[in-house]
Amino acid sequence: MIKKIALFVLSVFIVVSSAQAQSSLKRVEPLNWWVGMKHQDLQLLIYGEKIGHLYPTFSYEGVSLTKVVRTENPNYIFAYLSIGSQAKAGTMKVDLLDEKGVAQHSFAYELKERDAGSADREGFNTSDVMYLVTPDRFVNGDPTNDQIEGMREQSLDRTAGYKRHGGDIQGLEDSLDYIKDMGFTAIWLNPVLENDQPDASYHGYAATDFYKVDRRFGTNEHYRRFVKKAKKQGIKTIMDMILNHSGHKHWFVEDKPTKDWVNFGGSYVNTSHRRQANIDAYASDYDRKMFTDGWFVASMPDLNQRNELMSDYLIQNTIWWVEYADLSGIRMDTYPYPDKHFMTEWTCRLAEEYPSFNVVGEEWFNDPAIVSYWQRGKKNHDGYTSCLRSLMDFPIQEAFRDALKTDDKHWGQGLMKLYDKLVLDFQYPEPEELVVFPDNHDMDRIHTQMGEDADFTRMSLAYFATMRGVPQFYYGTEILMENSAKPGDHGLIRTDFPGGWAGDAVNAFTGKGLTAEQKKTQVYLKKLLQWRKNAKVIHTGDLMHFVPENGVYVFFRYMKSGEKVMVVLNKNDAETRLPLARYAEMLSGRIGVVDVISQEKQDLSQGVLLLDAKTTHIFEVQ
Incomplete structure (x- = not known):
């Protein structure tokens, strides 16, 4: 038989x-x-x-x-x-x-x-704006897959921050019109692979099968269909991947092929998180090992990429998903934690197969000296090289937060923090390739970081949409979602998107139940991103900035062809008159500016611009 x-x-x-x-x-x-x-x-x-x-x-x-x-x-x-x-x-x-x-x-x-053209696929680039979504918390499009018989975690409880809530790929597919209408051109999904873990399986960062979409999200074929439908809408898909660890219930962890398949012999030893040891010229082997080989938590075994069988397996798995699902990018979680020489091999193999593809690595550190170490083209003190194009710009994110929260009257505080951090761009071989963002799924929402000041939150949207790099916004930022009740609580940070579940009292898709400030911010971001789609000066233009003065920070994006955009951050609580004499090298010969959002015009012949209080103005220079 x-x-x-x-x-x-x-x-x-x-x-x-x-x-x-x-x-x-x-x-x-x-x-x-x-x-x-x-x-x-x-x-x-x-x-x-x-x-x-x-x-x-x-x-x-x-x-x-x-x-x-x-x-x-x-x-x-x-x-x-x-x-x-x-x-x-x-x-x-x-x-x-x-x-x-x-x-x-x-x-x-x-x-x-x-598929025809597969090797020449275009990855995400500076013309794109990413929409970051936690799938379990966005839209429940198919309630029939909320609970799957035989899977370890069965509980579904929307009132519990660390339980599953039911969002899925069908919900994402149903929301493509909204995402496109908002002006996003790429979508980064937190991991969708199977996480058949006993608890907290919703977030996706503890895979139990590297070749299978979690059935509570959908199927492999459904994921591939979503990517194709998104591409038809002009939206690229970026897959969130983790090479550093798996879930402890992964089948090849429960039955390891070799004794060194998992670091520390398969026994839990916590990582030191001292990423500096990767770069430190004086670091001990012990400190390096404790960082790279240590585990995040006991339920996430740290994989040994120095094992050749493991290394080959992980590289092939990445290429398989790019080819199978027709991906346009990868966001690599915990980028510096795996063996760094393996990461070079991984990035270079991808670059060889797909020269125009793009990968962004997560190196959560506030110093460009550390972050830039990983970017392709960097001449490092230890000779380390990489093929990684992009990194998450955590230094700028932190600097922006502090710039708006600290007093400009003291030396090096306020907007000078942001200016000083951008000055360090010389440490990156390609700063324009960085992904810039006000917040993400692992940190307090930007509205919470801004003390729930809607003006400051909108200032952040404008800044990150016009700064060099590829902007990324977290779902719900457009409607001022916040987590002020429990700062730092991941379950609350990843709150359900209102309107994603039948019977929701508030619906962000239709506007039902939103406050005036929420509606204003949603319309604001939509207008901003729709404008950005065709603003090549923002995509590829050069950047010049001026030292902040009196609570105002100015930078220009400009092209040799003559296009210019003037971005002005006015942090002051009152309307401000900005003298223009010091910006003559950018404004000489120009007659006026038009505000991208309000469409109001101002004549430059008066020598001053009127700035609204607590506003980031984006002026097209005429």
Whole structure:
């Protein structure tokens, strides 16, 4: 009798005979592959009970078996294939033979044709604005997948910050018109892969299967369909990935192929979080190890990327998702925590396969000297190199927060904090590639950071939309979502988007129940981002700024063709008259300005501009 076991996608299936009661075949990963990739080598992870002694064999034109790696765990075979340029798309039959040459298991493995232009795909860039969404907290489009039988966490409780709330991919798909209408051109989703963990599985950062979308969000195919629909709306999709760790219930953590698969031998040792040890010329090996090999929490085992089998597995998994789902970018969580030499290999392999693709790394530190270490083109003191294009600009985020919260009357405080931080851009090889943002899913919402001052919050939206780099805004910022009741509480920071659930009293999609300030901010950001879509001077223009004076900070974005935008942050509580003499090198020969938001015009011949209180003005210079 022949039994067929599906492995999540139709392209992989396993055939097992009844005579093979002593062993079973459970997984083959990657789930499929493609012909015509730049790198021809492919690692097949073959997993099943007591299969490690078997030998894989096949006959397929253009494909050869280059090596077989066995481990101390008899449940694994790592088979390395070479897929030559002459190989064609199709399905190859792989037999696993015993010592007598008898096939004990067989499976079909599909090699697909790549989509046209896949290698030349365009990643996110400075013309884009990202919308960051925590899927479980955005829109519940399909209540039937709220709870899945057999999964470890069954509770669904919208009143509990760390329980699942039911948002899903269908809800995201249903919201594409809203996201497009707001002016966003890219969407970064917090992780959607399976997190079959006992609790707090909603956030997605403890994967239990690197090849499977969590069923409470949808399916692999549904995710791919969402990406395609978003692309048709002019919206790129950025996948949130984690190479540093998995969930402790991941199948290959519960049954490790090698003793060094997980750092510290699989025993929990907390990371020091001392990221400086990665860069410090005087750091001890002990301090480096405690940072990179330590775990975040006991439920997130730290993966050992120095293990070659692990390294190959993770690189292939990333490429698989880019190719399978047609991604336009990756946000890499905890970028400096994995082995840094592996991260170079990972970024460079991606860059070789997809030269125009983009990855943004999370290095949460307030000093550009630390953040810039990881960017491609940086000449580091220790010779370290990388192929990483973009990083999250935490230094500017922190500086902006402090600039508006501290008094400008004291030396180095207030707006000077923001000016001083931007001055350090010389440390980056490509500062224009950085992702700039007022807040994200791990920090207090910007409205809370601004003391729930709506004027200051709108000032932040304008600043980050016009500053060099790629802007990112967190869902709900457009309606002044806040977490002031519990600063620092992640469950509250990731509050449900109002209107995403049937029966919500407030609906941000329709405006029902929103306050006047919330509606004003939503309309403001929509107008700002719709303008930015066609503002090439913001996308690629040069930047010049002037030392802040009297609570006012001015910078220009300009192009050689003559286009100029003047951005003026007025922090003062009252209307302010701004003398223009010191800006002559930017304004000479110009006759006036038009406010992008209000469309009000001002004549430059008067030598002053009138600035509204607590406002970031964006002036097109005529």
